Amino acid sequence: GQQLNQSPQSMFIQEGEDVSMNCTSSSIFNTWLWYKQDPGEGPVLLIALYKAGELTSNGRLTAQFGITRKDSFLNISASIPSDVGIYFCAGHSYYGQNFVFGPGTRLSVLP
Amino acid sequence: GAVVSQHPSRVICKSGTSVKIECRSLDFQATTMFWYRQFPKQSLMLMATSNEGSKATYEQGVEKDKFLINHASLTLSTLTVTSAHPEDSSFYICSARDGGEKLFFGSGTQLSVL
Numbered sequence: 001g002q003q004l005n006q007s008p009q010s011m012f013i014q015e016g017e018d019v020s021m022n023c024t025s026s027s028i029f030n031t032w033l034w035y036k037q038d039p040g041e042g043p044v045l046l047i048a049l050y051k052a053g054e055l056t057s058n059g060r061l062t063a064q065f066g067i068t069r070k071d072s073f074l075n076i077s078a079s080i081p082s083d084v085g086i087y088f089c090a091g092h093s094y095y096g097q098n099f100v101f102g103p104g105t106r107l108s109v110l111p
Numbered sequence: 112g113a114v115v116s117q118h119p120s121r122v123i124c125k126s127g128t129s130v131k132i133e134c135r136s137l138d139f140q141a142t143t144m145f146w147y148r149q150f151p152k153q154s155l156m157l158m159a160t161s162n163e164g165s166k167a168t169y170e171q172g173v174e175k176d177k178f179l180i181n182h183a184s185l186t187l188s189t190l191t192v193t194s195a196h197p198e199d200s201s202f203y204i205c206s207a208r209d210g211g212e213k214l215f216f217g218s219g220t221q222l223s224v225l
Binding site for chain 2 (some may be wrong): 035092
């Protein structure tokens with residue numbers, strides 16, 4: 001079945017640094033969604049992407065829909081302590097009812 | 112963004128009892144809702160897809176008699192864990208699709224079975 005890979009699996013950064021993470025798939029998706037999950041909470045939608053090459057920002061977050069439609073990227077600029085959490089990507093294709101989720105990138109921000 | 116309400120947020124029950132978890136879309140109609148299970152430090156594991164007015168579609172390995180799903184209206188889906196046992200202890204999360212290409216999650220339910 002469809003699977004998503006996320007890289008890196010985890011990262012430790014200093015406060016103020018920029019963060020980059022990506023999500024790759026072996027198959028094409030028509031929608032990419034990025035979520036952040038805090039401990040003991042449900043994931044919160046950060047950014048939704050619907051078109052190849054699309055670049056969308058939400059505050060300090062910027063995500064891109066890869067040209068090949070098999071990948072997506074999320075960047076966080078000037079990280080702050082509250083950016084700590086797990087970031088999940090999710091993909092959806094026209095042929096499937098379900099969204100496929102990646103395993104997540106665990107972000108830790110050191111003061 | 113759209114709001115999905117999930118209750119209860121935490122439940123502790125005795126082994127052998129049943130627990131019902133509710134998932135409501137508060138400001139949109141959700142023809143499709145999803146139920147997930149999440150183990151510590153792991154990703155979301157899809158359990159079942161719930162369509163309003165029809166039977167839920169369960170993922171392979173998920174017991175339909177154990178995890179009863181009802182999607183009686185466009186804004187409410189329920190998951191009942193029947194005859195719960197300690198191995199059913201987990202974090203359960205619902206999500207609802209807004210009719211487009213976005214998925215919104217509830218805040219999750221931490222189930223602990225003693």
